[in-house]
Amino acid sequence: MGKYYYHSIDEVVYSETCSNGLQVFIIPKANYNGVTALMATKFGSLQSKTTIDYQGHPLCIERGVAHFLEHRIFDYKKGPVIDLYSAMGSYANAFTSYDKTVFYFYGTKKIQTGIDLLLDFTRELNVSKESVEKEKEIIINELNMYLDQPESVLLHGMLMNLYKNHEIRYDIGGTEQEVRATSLEMLEAAHATFYHPKNMALIIVGNVNVTECFHYIREKVQTFPVVAQNKYQLEQIVEPNEVNCEYSSVELPIACQKVMIGYKHLPYPPTLDPKVRNKNEIIWSMYLELVFGSSSKLNQKLLEKGVIVSPIDASKFCGENYSSTIISADVYNEEEFIKAIAENIGTVNFSSVAFERCKHAEIAAFIRNLEDVQGLAVNFVYNFFDGVIALEDYDVINSITYEDVVKFAELYKIKNRAIFTIKPKEQVK
Amino acid sequence: MQVKTIALLPNLTLYLVPTEKFKTVEMNIIFKGKVDPKLDADLMLLAEVLSDSCRRYPKKREVEAYCDFLYRFSFRINNEHQMESDNFTLSCNFISPRYLPDDFDIVDKVFEFIHEIIYRPLLKDGAFDSEVVKIQQQKTITLVNQFNDSKEYYSLLHLNDYINGEHPYKHSMIASEEELKKVTPQSLYAAYLKLLERPISIFIVGKFNELHLNRMIIKHLRPGNEVTTPRLFVELPYNKMARYEVTKHFKQSQLSMVFLTPDINTSRVDNVALLFNYIFGSGSTSKLFKVVREEHNYCYTINSQLRTLSNSLVVSAGIDDKNYEDTILLVYKQLDKMAKGEISDEEFTAGVESLKSQFMASEDNGRSIIVSIMNNLVRDLPYLPPQERVAELEKISKADVVRFAKGVRFSYSFLLRQRGEK
Numbered sequence: 001m002g003k004y005y006y007h008s009i010d011e012v013v014y015s016e017t018c019s020n021g022l023q024v025f026i027i028p029k030a031n032y033n034g035v036t037a038l039m040a041t042k043f044g045s046l047q048s049k050t051t052i053d054y055q056g057h058p059l060c061i062e063r064g065v066a067h068f069l070e071h072r073i074f075d076y077k078k079g080p081v082i083d084l085y086s087a088m089g090s091y092a093n094a095f096t097s098y099d100k101t102v103f104y105f106y107g108t109k110k111i112q113t114g115i116d117l118l119l120d121f122t123r124e125l126n127v128s129k130e131s132v133e134k135e136k137e138i139i140i141n142e143l144n145m146y147l148d149q150p151e152s153v154l155l156h157g158m159l160m161n162l163y164k165n166h167e168i169r170y171d172i173g174g175t176e177q178e179v180r181a182t183s184l185e186m187l188e189a190a191h192a193t194f195y196h197p198k199n200m201a202l203i204i205v206g207n208v209n210v211t212e213c214f215h216y217i218r219e220k221v222q223t224f225p226v227v228a229q230n231k232y233q234l235e236q237i238v239e240p241n242e243v244n245c246e247y248s249s250v251e252l253p254i255a256c257q258k259v260m261i262g263y264k265h266l267p268y269p270p271t272l273d274p275k276v277r278n279k280n281e282i283i284w285s286m287y288l289e290l291v292f293g294s295s296s297k298l299n300q301k302l303l304e305k306g307v308i309v310s311p312i313d314a315s316k317f318c319g320e321n322y323s324s325t326i327i328s329a330d331v332y333n334e335e336e337f338i339k340a341i342a343e344n345i346g347t348v349n350f351s352s353v354a355f356e357r358c359k360h361a362e363i364a365a366f367i368r369n370l371e372d373v374q375g376l377a378v379n380f381v382y383n384f385f386d387g388v389i390a391l392e393d394y395d396v397i398n399s400i401t402y403e404d405v406v407k408f409a410e411l412y413k414i415k416n417r418a419i420f421t422i423k424p425k426e427q428v429k
Numbered sequence: 430m431q432v433k434t435i436a437l438l439p440n441l442t443l444y445l446v447p448t449e450k451f452k453t454v455e456m457n458i459i460f461k462g463k464v465d466p467k468l469d470a471d472l473m474l475l476a477e478v479l480s481d482s483c484r485r486y487p488k489k490r491e492v493e494a495y496c497d498f499l500y501r502f503s504f505r506i507n508n509e510h511q512m513e514s515d516n517f518t519l520s521c522n523f524i525s526p527r528y529l530p531d532d533f534d535i536v537d538k539v540f541e542f543i544h545e546i547i548y549r550p551l552l553k554d555g556a557f558d559s560e561v562v563k564i565q566q567q568k569t570i571t572l573v574n575q576f577n578d579s580k581e582y583y584s585l586l587h588l589n590d591y592i593n594g595e596h597p598y599k600h601s602m603i604a605s606e607e608e609l610k611k612v613t614p615q616s617l618y619a620a621y622l623k624l625l626e627r628p629i630s631i632f633i634v635g636k637f638n639e640l641h642l643n644r645m646i647i648k649h650l651r652p653g654n655e656v657t658t659p660r661l662f663v664e665l666p667y668n669k670m671a672r673y674e675v676t677k678h679f680k681q682s683q684l685s686m687v688f689l690t691p692d693i694n695t696s697r698v699d700n701v702a703l704l705f706n707y708i709f710g711s712g713s714t715s716k717l718f719k720v721v722r723e724e725h726n727y728c729y730t731i732n733s734q735l736r737t738l739s740n741s742l743v744v745s746a747g748i749d750d751k752n753y754e755d756t757i758l759l760v761y762k763q764l765d766k767m768a769k770g771e772i773s774d775e776e777f778t779a780g781v782e783s784l785k786s787q788f789m790a791s792e793d794n795g796r797s798i799i800v801s802i803m804n805n806l807v808r809d810l811p812y813l814p815p816q817e818r819v820a821e822l823e824k825i826s827k828a829d830v831v832r833f834a835k836g837v838r839f840s841y842s843f844l845l846r847q848r849g850e851k
Contacts, residue, residue, distance in 0.1 A: 083775070089782030141681070141727075141749070330575070361500070368452075368453060368524075
């Protein structure tokens with residue numbers, strides 16, 4: 001069991017790799033009443049176009065399988081997982097992202113039983129053809145719900161414009177047709193492949209006895225049969241450097257126009273040291289905050305001139321094999337907004353004093369995240385899969401200099417841009 | 430965790446929860462008055478104007494920049510109604526001094542800043558700056574119109590109209606476009622002066638030096654003399670069973686149903702209501718979730734929420750049009766089952782255990798602690814530590830829940846009917 005104490009933030013992380021390859025982390029919070037335990041696998045929508053070597057034959061899985069699997073895994077052989085947690089007074093849920101699926105529970109007692117269940121239900125898939133068919137209707141209802149959310153429509157439109165071939169351009173849940181085409185065999189193959197302990201991590205944050213907890217997990221894991229992970233081949237996709245479509249728009253009956261501008265960058269080389277990449281991403285966020293954030297000159301100017309309705313939202317959007325900057329706002333004047341962003345991106349229009357303020361804000365955001373057991377667990381697992389320990393960010397932020405951020409602006413020398421907008425449509429009475 | 434109540438000044442009451450548990454300090458400053466529908470649009474805009482500028486930091490970006498300097502001092506000003514009570518609230522959160530450099534006196538700086546925001550607004554010729562007001566007016570009107578982009582919000586807003594009928598307190602704190610347009614720099618200033626007459630309540634959770642904190646509060650905050658005793662509980666009219674429908678552009682319909690409940694405003698009964706609601710529709714193990722979503726696959730989400738101050742319960746679900754009648758029937762049926770005592774031991778135990786966990790978990794978050802104290806104050810009850818709430822909950826029997834279910838009556842339904850093509 002490894003132990004790392006982070007003095008400046010008074011937090012400890014304990015870690016261990018189990019005999020079956022599962023990585024386990026515990027961040028104890030002695031004064032808290034509750035505990036979050038989270039089990040995550042590196043399987044999200046980006047791994048959808050995969051051919052799995054399953055029971056001696058190659059099997060191609062559909063888009064949306066990661067999300068579908070997330071739904072069905074809750075149907076455990078001992079009963080619905082949600083009910084089992086509820087009986088312990090705990091709350092359980094799950095979510096699927098582009099490159100991960102995460103299952104978690106939150107409770108204040110019977111934590112060991114909860115962890116036990118978490119290790120079991122994610123390991124064993126209990127599905128029938130009938131249950132797969134039934135689940136399709138629920139998932140389609142969920143997909144339809146997103147169609148009524150302008151923010152979802154906006155991001156989806158943007159990714160379609162930025163990327164020509166990359167899987168990131170497709171919805172995490174897939175389309176209605178893809179959901180309908182999902183089979184029991186696909187779910188079983190995906191589960192056997194991506195829910196292998198070597199592909200997963202368990203993170204526990206909250207009021208637990210660390211020694212007892214590790215001991216228990218160690219014993220439990222040793223009872224699991226050792227199985228080899230299926231081989232799989234991700235579909236090799238060649239994504240051009242250019243954007244797929246420079247501009248497109250749709251009309252929806254919304255109150256105010258929404259504009260999203262995306263800049264497509266070259267993805268990080270896979271060999272890049274994760275710590276270097278992590279520092280770079282923090283610098284990236286700070287750069288965007290300084291140029292477009294709520295305390296930037298540009299934001300104030302655009303609000304005063306009546307170009308935008310609410311503050312600009314600018315963020316990095318990156319992962320394995322994709323990297324982009326996404327900037328959006330609700331606008332009164334589309335043309336002026338696009339022009340202003342184009343004129344400011346890649347510039348260094350901030351002082352070293354502003355940089356120091358931004359650093360304060362970044363440190364505060366980091367400290368706030370430490371208070372939220374659920375948020376901390378999620379943040380921790382995301383960083384861990386990317387090869388980084390999230391609690392080290394405090395020192396990383398403190399090490400960043402004004403010059404680092406100035407230098408970062410060079411990223412925008414190549415302006416590979418796409419725009420997507422939702423225009424208000426007059427509603428039919 | 431104990432709450433210390435201090436009458437620091439006449440009309441200024443402090444509720445302190447000292448704890449070393451958190452790395453930040455959570456604080457709410459409330460100017461409490463009586464709802465005056467004529468002032469709602471002004472107070473809504475006033476919250477925006479005070480948030481965005483003051484004499485020392487005239488521009489929004491200067492306010493934001495100073496907040497960043499204060500290690501992202503996060504604050505929000507808003508105006509909320511609790512039936513007759515109008516709470517103009519500044520809620521904020523700042524990093525505990527322990528995690529900041531020794532020479533950074535954050536508590537002093539935070540209170541100085543709050544003083545600037547509240548007591549030194551940007552004025553011109555005896556009123557708020559007309560340019561600032563104009564920009565805020567336009568921004569707020571757009572935001573108000575944007576609420577209608579969400580079918581959940583649209584449904585609740587319209588449902589509110591139907592529920593409250595001609596009730597004098599039906600007026601939403603979200604002003605309409607017309608009301609916002611009528612606000613002038615002068616009317617805004619008049620509303621501001623009235624606000625300063627109100628008494629102040631302050632809620633603080635975190636680690637602090639109490640003596641120093643009190644000094645800062647006395648130095649920077651000035652309660653008014655006005656004392657109001659607003660009514661907080663209102664009986665909703667039970668007119669008739671009615672259904673309303675509106676067709677909009679959405680691609681999925683939104684069903685909302687309102688039920689009137691027995692009185693849920695005393696601590697003991699409140700727990701019965703919470704337990705009833707958990708089993709009926711609030712959790713993902715609820716009867717509604719199991720039957721409407723899991724058995725019939727009519728929706729992705731369905732839930733019920735208690736509205737304590739008006740003794741009502743609202744069921745909401747995103748459904749396909751064609752399942753409207755069936756869904757309504759299924760909801761009725763689940764209520765009927767509860768009234769007939771068809772609550773399994775598993776459902777009952779899950780409800781009790783989950784609520785116990787929720788009570789205990791409420792102490793893991795500074796904001797929840799403040800909300801919990803405030804919810805008790807509304808009912809003139811002392812703050813109950815989670816352990817005591819758990820003990821209260823354990824006294825509840827299945828028969829209590831069944832009795833409660835028998836008193837729940839359907840009142841209205843509202844269907845926001847889909848029109849859009851998928």
